[in-house]
Amino acid sequence: MIIFGTRNKFLTAFNTEQTCGHCNTGKLNLAYTISYFHIFWIPMFPFGKKGMTQCPHCKQILNAYELAPESRNYINAQKSNVKTPLTYFAGLILIGALILFVVVVNMLK
Ligand SMILES: [Zn+2]
Known part of the structure; x- marks a missing residue:
């Protein structure tokens, strides 16, 4: 366990609005994932x-490190706009x- x-x-x-560097057809979708430490499945930080x-x-x-430098800079610039939900601090808040x-x-004693 x-x-x-x-x-x-x-x-x-x-x-x-960036086009794919591989097929030059599609407009790229940008996705973000978050890594967190958990204890008993409760996110700590x-x-x-x-x-x-x-x-x-x-x-x-x-992944960001596989991209061309200008795309990597764009991803890192957008990263600050993606807020971390407070629920990922649930353990620390608790x-x-x-x-x-x-x-x-x-x-009070
Ligand atoms: Zn493509």
């Missing part, structure tokens, strides 16, 4: 966002709330 580790989840995707492109015509998927609860209870 795995009680802690890392997982990857799909975050978001959107269309771009995210540690990496990765961008990748997929061509709707030839279905070629390229621990913070627990510590706050213990502190408040001890102050």
Whole structure:
């Protein structure tokens, strides 16, 4: 039984105006995944966002490091627009709330 580790989840995707460098036909779709550390399947904190492109015509998927420098720069520039949902901090928020609860209870004694 795995009680802690890392997982990857799909975050978001959107269309771009960039054409596929492989088939020169399709407009590339840009997708982002997030990596996070979990304990008992509760996300503790995210540690990496990765961008990748997929061509709707030839279905070629390229990670950011496989792309031409200008496409890689575009992906990295868009990365800051993709917000990390607060749910990926659920474990830290839970621990913070627990510590706050213990502190408040001890102050009231
Ligand atoms: Zn293509």
